Amino acid sequence: MIHIRWRLVAIVGAVVLLVHLLLLSPYLESRPLHEPHGDADAGAQGKPAPVRNELLDLKHPPPVTITVTKDRAPTATVTAFVTGSAQASSPGDTSVASERANAAFVILTRNKDLKSLRETLVQLEDRFNRRHHYPYVFLNNDPFSDEFKEKIASVVSGECHFGLIPHEHWSYPEHINQTKAAEVREDMTRRKIIYGGNESYRHMCRYESGFFFRHKLMEQYKWYWRVEPGVKFGCEIDYDPFVFMEKNDKKYGFTISIKEYAPTIPTLWNTTMDFMKTNKDMIPASNLMEFVTGKDGGYNLCHFWSNFEIGSLDFLRSKEYLAYFDHLDRAGGFFYERWGDAPVHSLGVAMLLNKSQVHWFEDIGYYHGPLWNCPKGKANAKCWCPEEESIEVKNKRWSCTLNFVALPNP
Ligand SMILES: Nc1nc2c(ncn2[C@@H]2O[C@H](COP(=O)(O)OP(=O)(O)OP(=O)(O)O)[C@@H](O)[C@H]2O)c(=O)[nH]1
Numbered sequence: 001m002i003h004i005r006w007r008l009v010a011i012v013g014a015v016v017l018l019v020h021l022l023l024l025s026p027y028l029e030s031r032p033l034h035e036p037h038g039d040a041d042a043g044a045q046g047k048p049a050p051v052r053n054e055l056l057d058l059k060h061p062p063p064v065t066i067t068v069t070k071d072r073a074p075t076a077t078v079t080a081f082v083t084g085s086a087q088a089s090s091p092g093d094t095s096v097a098s099e100r101a102n103a104a105f106v107i108l109t110r111n112k113d114l115k116s117l118r119e120t121l122v123q124l125e126d127r128f129n130r131r132h133h134y135p136y137v138f139l140n141n142d143p144f145s146d147e148f149k150e151k152i153a154s155v156v157s158g159e160c161h162f163g164l165i166p167h168e169h170w171s172y173p174e175h176i177n178q179t180k181a182a183e184v185r186e187d188m189t190r191r192k193i194i195y196g197g198n199e200s201y202r203h204m205c206r207y208e209s210g211f212f213f214r215h216k217l218m219e220q221y222k223w224y225w226r227v228e229p230g231v232k233f234g235c236e237i238d239y240d241p242f243v244f245m246e247k248n249d250k251k252y253g254f255t256i257s258i259k260e261y262a263p264t265i266p267t268l269w270n271t272t273m274d275f276m277k278t279n280k281d282m283i284p285a286s287n288l289m290e291f292v293t294g295k296d297g298g299y300n301l302c303h304f305w306s307n308f309e310i311g312s313l314d315f316l317r318s319k320e321y322l323a324y325f326d327h328l329d330r331a332g333g334f335f336y337e338r339w340g341d342a343p344v345h346s347l348g349v350a351m352l353l354n355k356s357q358v359h360w361f362e363d364i365g366y367y368h369g370p371l372w373n374c375p376k377g378k379a380n381a382k383c384w385c386p387e388e389e390s391i392e393v394k395n396k397r398w399s400c401t402l403n404f405v406a407l408p409n410p
């Protein structure tokens with residue numbers, strides 16, 4: 001009897017063991033030791049567990065650290081994600097820090113501007129360039145002092161290049177009658193025309209109209225941002241305007257537009273019309289001449305204020321723009337009148353570009369005495385400038401910007 005009972009226990013035990021082995025067998029076959037098990041939640045929900053894949057991981061590389069070091073200035077470190085994104089960046093888009101344009105700031109200045117220029121650069125760095133480290137090109141018709149170079153380099157995070165302007169770019173061309181030019185200056189002084197009696201101001205306007213973009217130090221760049229000593233930047237610039245220009249096929253960017261003082265440019269419009277008539281093949285069918293043409297068919301005096309510009313150097317170096325500048329230079333109005341580089345650039349832009357190639361940087365808070373471009377409404381949240389100071393609010397009648405905005409796109 002006892003013998004039979006032990007036999008029964010042994011049979012039941014064997015059956016239980018067999019059932020256990022059968023139930024565990026799939027796991028014992030498919031889970032070799034040391035293999036990663038994937039995501040527990042995914043498994044629990046019946047989704048395939050993610051597989052570690054080195055190739056997939058390459059699409060999401062770790063942050064890249066670029067270290068920029070330069071003489072006498074603090075070492076700057078940028079941490080940026082390389083996304084490889086082809087998306088067009090736009091004002092307000094903060095995801096472009098890793099992308100970079102071949103660009104530089106360009107600043108025509110004198111040693112005596114050191115204090116006001118430092119104030120401007122500290123703002124420009126704080127609002128924008130401390131995250132980007134774009135280089136600076138400083139240009140002068142006299143050599144920069146060591147003090148100037150040291151004190152400028154110490155407040156910026158980008159490489160600094162200090163250049164001397166070649167004499168032939170800052171002097172009278174042979175065809176200019178200097179006696180006549182001096183008489184004009186005396187006459188304009190009597191008539192109290194602003195800067196009318198100032199000789200160096202004329203060389204400056206001619207230089208900014210036709211030469212700064214041909215300086216040797218500028219040759220390597222495709223984009224420029226013009227800055228002047230004493231200007232202010234009133235808002236955080238949380239995207240890269242150079243990259244914005246490049247990606248959106250823009251050629252010229254401005255903040256403020258205004259009407260020119262007519263006695264400084266009596267013959268500029270007719271000289272421009274002569275150029276257009278004799279160079280019809282250079283003028284694109286779709287352009288911005290409507291922006292500068294008045295109801296009577298003459299110049300309405302509107303121009304982009306050139307103390308701020310973000311633009312394409314290739315445009316200024318184009319055969320068409322250079323032909324226009326040479327035509328103006330031969331006519332002599334930089335010295336026989338007092339043509340400013342702002343109306344000259346603007347007429348060049350108006351005849352050679354279309355509206356979609358020109359951009360109003362409405363969102364860049366910018367001051368050049370006595371005018372502000374200050375973002376309005378929600379966009380003012382990242383600014384310290386009061387929006388009611390903006391030219392379109394405070395000095396509406398002087399501004400041409402809303403006319404620009406209203407023009408049809410090509
Ligand atoms: N190196 C050099 N730079 C000059 C000279 N004159 C003017 N500039 C620069 O040329 C640019 C325009 O000169 P501004 O004096 O600001 O002319 P503006 O903007 O028409 O006049 P303001 O209303 O007085 O600012 C600035 O970047 C100046 O620093 C000059 O004789 N030599």
Ligand SMILES: [Mg+2]
Nearest residue numbers: 228229307368
């Ligand atoms: Mg100025």
